[in-house]
Amino acid sequence: MTLLDLDPEVTGRARALAARAAEPVIELARAHTTVAVERATLRLAGITGADTTHRAGDVPWVNRVVDTIREQCGLEHGSVLPAFHALREHDLGSLTELAEATAAGQIQFAVPTGKDATQAAKAAKTAVAKGLRTVDRNRGQRDKLVAKLGDPPQRPWIYLIVATGDIDEDVVQACNAARAGADIIAVIRSTGQSLLDYVPEGATHHGFAGTYATQENFRIMRAALDDVSKEVGRYVRLTNYASGLCMPEIAVLAGLERLDMMLNDSMYGILFRDINPIRTFVDQRFSRQVHARAGIIINTGEDNYLTTADAVEAAHTVTVSQLLNERFAHEAGLPDELLGLGHAFEINPKVPDSFRMELAHALLARELFPDAPLKWMPPTKHMTGDVFNGYLLDGFFNLAGVLTGQSILLVGMMTEAVVTPFLSDRDLAIANVKYVLNAAGNLAEDFRPSPDGFIVKRAEQVLGEAVDLLERIVDDGLLKAIAEGTFGLMKRPADAGKGADGVIVKADGYVNPASELLEAGL
Amino acid sequence: MSDKKRYVRPYGDTTGDGMVQMSFTLPVPHGPRAEGAAQQLANKMGMDPAMVVHSHAIGADFTFVVVYGSVSHLVDLDAVKVVEREYPLLSPYEVNSTVKNSLGRKLVVVGACIGTDAHTVGIDAILNIKGFAGEKGLEYYRELRVVNLGAQVSVPELVKRARSEKADAVLVSQVVTQRDAHILNTQEMSAAFREAMGSTRPTLVAGGPRFDPLMAGELGVDRVFGRGTTPGEVASYLVHTISQKGVAA
Numbered sequence: 013m014t015l016l017d018l019d020p021e022v023t024g025r026a027r028a029l030a031a032r033a034a035e036p037v038i039e040l041a042r043a044h045t046t047v048a049v050e051r052a053t054l055r056l057a058g059i060t061g062a063d064t065t066h067r068a069g070d071v072p073w074v075n076r077v078v079d080t081i082r083e084q085c086g087l088e089h090g091s092v093l094p095a096f097h098a099l100r101e102h103d104l105g106s107l108t109e110l111a112e113a114t115a116a117g118q119i120q121f122a123v124p125t126g127k128d129a130t131q132a133a134k135a136a137k138t139a140v141a142k143g144l145r146t147v148d149r150n151r152g153q154r155d156k157l158v159a160k161l162g163d164p165p166q167r168p169w170i171y172l173i174v175a176t177g178d179i180d181e182d183v184v185q186a187c188n189a190a191r192a193g194a195d196i197i198a199v200i201r202s203t204g205q206s207l208l209d210y211v212p213e214g215a216t217h218h219g220f221a222g223t224y225a226t227q228e229n230f231r232i233m234r235a236a237l238d239d240v241s242k243e244v245g246r247y248v249r250l251t252n253y254a255s256g257l258c259m260p261e262i263a264v265l266a267g268l269e270r271l272d273m274m275l276n277d278s279m280y281g282i283l284f285r286d287i288n289p290i291r292t293f294v295d296q297r298f299s300r301q302v303h304a305r306a307g308i309i310i311n312t313g314e315d316n317y318l319t320t321a322d323a324v325e326a327a328h329t330v331t332v333s334q335l336l337n338e339r340f341a342h343e344a345g346l347p348d349e350l351l352g353l354g355h356a357f358e359i360n361p362k363v364p365d366s367f368r369m370e371l372a373h374a375l376l377a378r379e380l381f382p383d384a385p386l387k388w389m390p391p392t393k394h395m396t397g398d399v400f401n402g403y404l405l406d407g408f409f410n411l412a413g414v415l416t417g418q419s420i421l422l423v424g425m426m427t428e429a430v431v432t433p434f435l436s437d438r439d440l441a442i443a444n445v446k447y448v449l450n451a452a453g454n455l456a457e458d459f460r461p462s463p464d465g466f467i468v469k470r471a472e473q474v475l476g477e478a479v480d481l482l483e484r485i486v487d488d489g490l491l492k493a494i495a496e497g498t499f500g501l502m503k504r505p506a507d508a509g510k511g512a513d514g515v516i517v518k519a520d521g522y523v524n525p526a527s528e529l530l531e532a533g534l
Numbered sequence: 535m536s537d538k539k540r541y542v543r544p545y546g547d548t549t550g551d552g553m554v555q556m557s558f559t560l561p562v563p564h565g566p567r568a569e570g571a572a573q574q575l576a577n578k579m580g581m582d583p584a585m586v587v588h589s590h591a592i593g594a595d596f597t598f599v600v601v602y603g604s605v606s607h608l609v610d611l612d613a614v615k616v617v618e619r620e621y622p623l624l625s626p627y628e629v630n631s632t633v634k635n636s637l638g639r640k641l642v643v644v645g646a647c648i649g650t651d652a653h654t655v656g657i658d659a660i661l662n663i664k665g666f667a668g669e670k671g672l673e674y675y676r677e678l679r680v681v682n683l684g685a686q687v688s689v690p691e692l693v694k695r696a697r698s699e700k701a702d703a704v705l706v707s708q709v710v711t712q713r714d715a716h717i718l719n720t721q722e723m724s725a726a727f728r729e730a731m732g733s734t735r736p737t738l739v740a741g742g743p744r745f746d747p748l749m750a751g752e753l754g755v756d757r758v759f760g761r762g763t764t765p766g767e768v769a770s771y772l773v774h775t776i777s778q779k780g781v782a783a
Contacts, residue, residue: 188592188593191593192592192593203655203658203659203666204655204658204659207658220655283663284662284663284664285662285664286662286673286682316664319670392668393668395668428668434559435559435592435596436557436558436559436592436598439592439598440598502663502673510684
């Protein structure tokens with residue numbers, strides 16, 4: 013049953029255009045590797061730990077190895093051939109030992125040929141397959157826990173953020189949030205981690221407005237949430253961020269530590285962090301293949317378009333981005349049920365009929381992507397510090413969420429833009445969501461927008477504008493569109509941006525068992 | 535009229551009633567003891583009488599309370615001293631239109647972390663479109679052209695780029711403060727600009743959590759921004775400098 017009665021010809025055309033726009037970029041992603049993809053591959057193959065004696069501070073071993081391989085023989089053939097060849101030549105027991113020897117200057121990397129190459133590729137495949145088996149086991153474990161403890165009893169699932177900078181404090185806040193009703197806990201990262209070209213190591217206690225994403229922090233939080241899941245009688249999901257310069261590595265760490273959702277947008281890093289477009293698309297494809305394998309729901313970042321541009325004028329850019337995110341995700345092997353496409357309640361509340369327009373936009377996303385677990389994000393741009401008005405606005409946001417059947421609801425805070433949420437802010441915010449769910453959770457049954465009414469017409473208009481924009485993108489090429497500032501007003505040329513020097517064209521003999529196994533689903 | 539009154543109290547529904555409301559959380563389990571504790575705090579804050587009109591448990595160990603009451607304090611309006619910002623805070627729209635009207639071209643901003651400092655958190659918060667504290671960064675402003683050179687930029691390189699980009703303003707960020715590195719680096723930077731460009735040098739702005747806004751003179755820069763500065767404040771300041779300098783279009 014649909015309320016908007018979207019024209020299947022128009023939606024089909026929108027998807028076909030998105031596929032055409034994405035195609036050249038997917039080809040580009042296949043033709044390149046990046047330092048981050050290589051590091052992610054070696055992490056799957058078992059490398060862990062960091063060089064604590066380096067003068068620049070803790071440098072992850074995987075960075076030492078990949079940087080040295082690049083210096084000595086290039087990464088055009090991938091990192092596993094030189095790494096596993098050196099492992100055998102020097103008769104070393106593990107990649108971590110190889111890293112130590114590399115740091116001591118004892119290893120001279122070279123791309124093996126002939127029989128040596130075959131042997132190195134075989135050993136690498138065995139090691140990577142072992143890492144993927146851990147990812148598979150975690151997926152199985154999640155399924156088992158969900159079967160035993162259950163999913164949240166209601167939709168939308170309630171998504172809450174913690175961000176103290178200290179993983180131990182995060183655990184306290186996350187467990188309390190779960191007890192208060194949160195179904196999903198997201199740990200915000202330290203400001204600027206997206207621009208680090210390495211993943212920090214170990215448990216961390218000093219983040220800036222957030223907590224560093226590290227493998228150990230992931231493990232600590234997942235273990236704490238497993239305990240609290242038993243206590244509250246439902247499986248509490250954990251979210252982090254596979255974005256920025258280490259997107260593929262963080263995706264791997266999420267798979268290894270059983271995270272459940274990851275923020276992972278196709279263009280966010282390019283537009284809002286000035287990361288090189290090609291680097292982003294290559295990293296993104298690999299990270300999404302890992303997420304598909306791990307059964308991780310991705311969350312895309314369309315809310316960001318609406319915080320920079322006007323939410324009415326730019327409504328169609330959200331739809332375009334959702335369609336592109338869907339296409340890139342499908343191509344990387346993610347099914348609809350893992351596509352947490354994003355959208356947000358960001359129309360200026362002073363605009364007449366703003367709530368009706370919010371309903372139109374939210375319904376459009378719902379009906380365009382009927383099987384995706386859509387992520388509905390709260391007002392931030394028009395939260396002014398007037399906490400009373402903010403509480404009301406969040407109530408309307410919650411109502412729009414239940415009325416239009418949203419899947420994941422990021423809980424809005426009335427103190428948005430004032431302070432990091434107090435304990436009581438979070439408690440009041442959850443009370444707001446619970447009131448709306450209890451009072452109007454089934455209102456969708458009675459909600460029938462008039463067939464020629466404002467909501468239906470507005471949704472049609474936005475979809476039409478999205479198709480027009482997609483046509484322009486197909487004509488210009490997606491990279492050119494990005495370079496010319498089509499999205500979020502930012503101009504991002506394909507050859508500029510951070511991390512551009514970490515992009516490498518693959519040679520004919522490029523070997524990456526992770527890519528092979530992930531593509532084949534083996 | 536009311537502006538002639540020197541002493542005022544908060545207004546609930548009657549002049550002089552002094553009524554205020556506040557809410558807070560105490561780390562005490564919910565119950566009469568928590569409410570009594572809230573009452574005591576309100577009394578100590580000058581509310582008398584104070585009514586705890588609502589309380590509820592947040593988990594097992596905390597209580598949230600809402601308190602209404604009359605404050606005994608008087609406000610002496612003659613004693614109110616307001617620190618005036620030397621420039622008005624403008625919206626992005628106002629920044630853009632001022633630049634467009636007074637400069638007739640884009641205002642060029644070059645940003646960098648200088649010295650060995652690799653912490654781009656500060657400069658990125660101000661420059662990246664993502665921004666900080668709910669405000670978009672300077673890249674978001676149509677009439678500003680932002681060149682972010684990133685981390686570990688040497689002073690000669692910064693001077694060279696500022697010149698070739700025809701920078702109107704140079705922003706440097708310093709987070710690491712070991713052995714006063716942030717002060718020495720910034721002084722080296724300002725000296726280099728003075729030497730290379732003299733009075734034609736761009737506006738120099740230093741920022742970082744350990745800087746005191748009063749240090750501008752000592753550092754040889756035009757303005758210093760400390761902890762918690764938002765992009766909007768920096769943009770407004772840059773616009774202010776145009777009108778001060780009367781830069782030729």
